[in-house]
Amino acid sequence: MSALAKNYNRRKIAFKRGKGSFLYSTNGKKYLDFVQGIAVNSLGHANPYLIRAINKQAKKVWHVSNAFIIPEGEKLAKRLTQKTFADYVIFQNSGVEATEAAIKVARRYFYSIGKPNKNRILCVKNSFHGRTIAAIFASGSKKMTEGFGPKIAGFDHFVFGNHKSLKKKITKNTAAIMVEPIMGEGGIKVIPDWCLKELRKLCNKKKILLILDEVQCGIGRSGNFFAFEKSKVKPDIVPIAKGIGGGFPIGALLMTKKVATAMVPGTHGSTFGGNPLAMTVGNAVLDQIFKKGFLKSVKKMSKYFFNELIKVKNDYPKLIKEVRGSGLLIGLQFFNDQRKFIQKLENNKLLTIRAAENVIRILPPLNVKKSEINLAVKIIRKVCKEYK
Numbered sequence: 316m317s318a319l320a321k322n323y324n325r326r327k328i329a330f331k332r333g334k335g336s337f338l339y340s341t342n343g344k345k346y347l348d349f350v351q352g353i354a355v356n357s358l359g360h361a362n363p364y365l366i367r368a369i370n371k372q373a374k375k376v377w378h379v380s381n382a383f384i385i386p387e388g389e390k391l392a393k394r395l396t397q398k399t400f401a402d403y404v405i406f407q408n409s410g411v412e413a414t415e416a417a418i419k420v421a422r423r424y425f426y427s428i429g430k431p432n433k434n435r436i437l438c439v440k441n442s443f444h445g446r447t448i449a450a451i452f453a454s455g456s457k458k459m460t461e462g463f464g465p466k467i468a469g470f471d472h473f474v475f476g477n478h479k480s481l482k483k484k485i486t487k488n489t490a491a492i493m494v495e496p497i498m499g500e501g502g503i504k505v506i507p508d509w510c511l512k513e514l515r516k517l518c519n520k521k522k523i524l525l526i527l528d529e530v531q532c533g534i535g536r537s538g539n540f541f542a543f544e545k546s547k548v549k550p551d552i553v554p555i556a557k558g559i560g561g562g563f564p565i566g567a568l569l570m571t572k573k574v575a576t577a578m579v580p581g582t583h584g585s586t587f588g589g590n591p592l593a594m595t596v597g598n599a600v601l602d603q604i605f606k607k608g609f610l611k612s613v614k615k616m617s618k619y620f621f622n623e624l625i626k627v628k629n630d631y632p633k634l635i636k637e638v639r640g641s642g643l644l645i646g647l648q649f650f651n652d653q654r655k656f657i658q659k660l661e662n663n664k665l666l667t668i669r670a671a672e673n674v675i676r677i678l679p680p681l682n683v684k685k686s687e688i689n690l691a692v693k694i695i696r697k698v699c700k701e702y703k
């Protein structure tokens with residue numbers, strides 16, 4: 316019997332090792348892993364470059380306090396700001412710490428300019444920003460918040476796609492709007508570029524901040540370094556996590572100089588966030604993702620994968636409703652409950668994971684090979700054919 320609490324509905328497989336896109340189970344089976352820790356292992360399992368980087372650093376220094384200068388973190392922050400909208404970075408250990416830091420920075424910014432009542436955060440109803448007490452109330456999801464009251468004040472919600480309700484919910488106390496450019500847990504729902512542009516305009520007009528949660532869709536996952544880049548929109552605050560550590564827990568908050576000015580000594584901190592071991596891995600992940608042609612190849616593989624999946628959808632129009640997403644953040648939306656299908660894919664040695672709205676999430680590593688995509692498509696086709 317497991318001594319782990321039952322807060323997960325775990326599937327009945329364990330793995331002893333991984334290599335690239337594949338996982339090997341303890342009972343000797345080989346799986347094509349298109350979950351990759353939910354968009355975490357950007358470079359697949361046991362990536363030799365990452366192994367070298369972490370081993371080298373492990374022999375030097377793992378952890379020092381943020382009371383000291385950490386050169387590896389200085390370097391990672393510099394690289395993240397040079398390549399993006401951001402001027403400053405705060406390092407954390409997870410996605411939810413980054414989204415919480417985003418909320419803190421937004422509120423602290425208005426506090427610092429003498430508007431402490433501008434502190435409410437407007438979010439999409441049933442969105443996902445992580446599992447801390449604040450973040451679950453940011454999500455506005457009944458399922459996530461049930462039993463965890465009292466309700467945390469300071470969050471308002473609008474319905475995805477309902478622009479009227481969004482505008483109505485903005486008050487003089489709104490500090491920021493926080494959305495995911497591509498809703499991951501929510502079912503791979505993409506906010507169109509024109510909507511992001513309008514959202515930016517609206518925020519400018521109302522003098523509020525735009526927080527784009529790129530924890531899942533960032534770091535090359537969408538085909539661009541950030542999913543919002545395509546829209547040419549400049550956010551104020553961007554939490555990231557999943558993909559940046561390639562499997563090592565790293566979270567970070569990226570922000571403009573304007574809002575960062577509010578974060579004076581003592582306003583925020585983390586014991587582990589930004590330690591030399593984590594920062595070394597983050598830098599090694601960026602070495603690969605920033606390589607010339609890397610994101611181009613993600614886009615190329617994405618285009619190929621989408622084309623193949625659309626063919627499958629066209630062959631099974633009563634089963635698959637939509638193929639959606641961007642880059643290698645792919646959702647197959649089913650007409651009915653998708654869980655049995657996920658199980659059948661697993662039986663055929665392809666690992667995928669669910670999202671809301673009957674969606675199966677397909678998340679290969681960003682360096683996936685065409686032959687691996689072909690294998691996945693073959694398995695998906697086989698299950699479609701057998702599916703009743």
Ligand SMILES: *Cc1c(COP(=O)(O)O)cnc(C)c1O
Binds near residue numbers: 411414443446
């Ligand atoms: C996964 C996720 C989070 C939370 O990340 P954790 O590391 O699990 O805390 C927050 N926001 C989005 C969009 C996510 O996908």
